Amino acid sequence: MSNGLAGIVAAETVLSDVDGEGGRLILRGYELADLAGRVSYEAAAAVLWEGFVTDAGASALQQAIGAGRAAAYERFAGVAANGFGALEPVEAMRLLLAGIGDSDTLAAPAALVGATGVAAAMAIAASEGRGVSQPDPALPHATDLLRMISGHAPSAAAARAFETYMVTVIDHGLNASTFAARVVASTGAGLTSSLVAALSALKGPLHGGAPGPVLDMLDAIGAPENAEAWMEAALARGERIMGFGHRAYRVRDPRADVLRAALTEMGGGAGRLDQARQIEAAALAVLKRRKSGRRLDVNVEFYTALLLDALDIPRSGFTPVFAAARAAGWIAHVLEQQKTGRIIRPDSRYVGPEPLAKAG
Missing domain, CATH: 1.10.230.10 (Cytochrome P450-Terp, domain 2)
Known part of the structure; x- marks a missing residue:
């Protein structure tokens, strides 16, 4: 047994390699530094989604993710207008995304990335006592997301820095939230269910809250x-x-x-x-x-x-922003897991008491 599954290989993946001894992160054949700060978020998603999503070029993804933001805003606006009560931003984000069915048009990969970003922006804004402006589908995802979160058009330098952040954290091996997504996906559940599971795992203070x-x-x-x-x-x-x-x-x-x-x-x-x-x-x-x-x-x-x-993002918004950035990576892992067709079901070792012997 390995407590916490440390050292246990639970999946083979083409998506990312975390070299803990060498201090390297490889994203589908690219060193991290060859992507982050050099390519758009959409281009990084295209790298991860190659072979899993048709028409997954950066330009096509920018359009599809932008359309997803616009559709999600219309879908979420009524819920957000009623407020989220005492929910924390991650909980508010989860509430919005849980309303997307697995067979919904918003559950398509690119649309779901857009919806996750809008949910993050709305949840962060609500925690600050304000709303968010409508998305601009023509803008790159990182630029529009930062605009919605901050409430104003970001400078070119700020948008570039935020996009670098989003690409940097887009995927990172079989961490807790990604593993949660793959477990749910292995049951045959769809993208939304798997992504909401990942988001729920991210809420814990040991993963994503530091x-x-x-x-x-x-x-x-x-x-x-x-x-x-x-x-x-x-x-x-x-x-x-x-x-x-x-x-x-x-x-x-x-x-x-x-x-x-x-x-x-x-x-x-x-x-x-x-x-x-x-x-x-x-x-x-x-x-x-x-x-x-x-x-x-x-x-x-x-x-x-x-x-x-x-970038003037409030501390309560750090985890929602991380989730919005990691969404493309979670989705890539779900799509990869779906190709295996095998449910993830590890064994456990029973250490409880044995049944009492029957009298007579």
């Missing part, structure tokens, strides 16, 4: 010279240093450097970036001293938090 606490940590530390003492105290209390260490990577998370470069190029949050770099160095020094048995390096969440914060 970027916000990175900013909380930076706020608590304040001046960089406080960093080492703050982290020593946190580790002494048994707390985790947010933004460092990863289940898969034994070295530096390659996504962190891509996002740091995007943030630097955008030129936003310069003061925060300088503070973060100094705190990163301090954290690595402390972790090297205190966790000498295992190398803990910076992960994707550290610079995700800084980038999304510089």
